[in-house]
Amino acid sequence: MADTPPRTGAPATHDTNLVIIGGGPAGCAAARMAASVGMRSVLIEPDTLCRNLYRIPAVNNVLGGYTSGSELADSIATELKGTELCRLELGRHVTALHADGDRVTVTLDTGTRLTAPYAVVATGVGPLQPCDAGWITAPGDLTMPQLWQAEADDVQGRSVLVLGGDRPIGTFLRGHPATATRLHVAYPEADAYKIEETRDDPRVTLLPVEHLTLTHGEGTAVLAEAVGRDGKRHTVAADIAYLSLGNVPTAPPGDLVRGPDGYCPPTGQHRRVIVAGDLRSARFQRIMPALGSGSEAALHAYYAAKDLLARG
Incomplete structure (x- = not known):
């Protein structure tokens, strides 16, 4: 035929x-x-x-x-x-x-x-939203914007907490190469393979964590308590937070x-x-x-x- x-x-x-x-x-x-x-x-x-x-x-x-x-x-x-x-x-x-x-x-x-x-x-x-991630503790009704929704003006000169190490982080950085910002990327071990393309960007600080509790505090837009993979606790402060959870x-x-x-x-x-x-x-x-x-x-x-x- x-x-x-x-x-x-x-x-x-x-x-x-x-x-x-x-x-x-x-x-x-x-x-x-x-x-x-x-x-x-x-x-x-x-x-x-x-x-x-x-x-x-x-x-x-x-x-x-x-x-x-x-x-x-x-x-x-x-x-x-x-x-x-x-x-x-x-x-x-x-x-x-x-x-x-x-x-x-x-x-x-x-x-x-x-x-x-x-x-x-x-x-x-x-x-995904914070309530969908087992390694994040946050109010159950909390919804947050995705990093790919951020415009350059939204993050210019600001400190940004990014929850999750999914690949849109690399896409965002490539799309805004001249944006002066600091991304604090908190991610679980499962996301370790995803962050290789962003590891060497000077605007990125990687925060491998076992758990993160998201709170809000005075004098800053976002406060989070992170438990590192070594068991140590530390506080992360940022002007704004976005999701990159997958x-x-x-x-x-x-x-x-x-x-x-x-x-x-x-x-x-x-x-x-x-x-x-x-x-x-x-x-x-x-x-x-x-x-x-x-x-x-x-x-x-x-x-x-x-x-x-x-x-x-």
């Missing part, structure tokens, strides 16, 4: 060839790849396309010469919005995902149901298999559900792997659909 698209219209029993949940780099790449092989898709995203990319001031690990996340996001969004075989459902949430023998049914917050032979789930991750998976409710860490590994899922992007694992949260996995997911659905047609 020739290597040609199965068909550009959805089968009579389905609304489309492929439903894509999530409009980040992985979901957008899946939609673009699907269109390139003649598959119609519906992409569902509760926000704007590639919304998290707009929060990255500098990128240095993608092809194409892009220097900022917003530049890359604009390019991806423009291309996808011009892709005729992809229908965008922006501002919509998925409330249920159901996979059975021959289809996937996705229910939107409007009550609309969409069916397709396959679904790509690329909903990614969302930020993320938690944001999978839609329904027929998805989750690992002990909450992520949804591609293996073990229903054969009609393909997981792509950051939702797969904490170890692959990069732009390039997301783009590649989204493209691969669409091709997986394409070839699987071809096999079904060939057998039919």
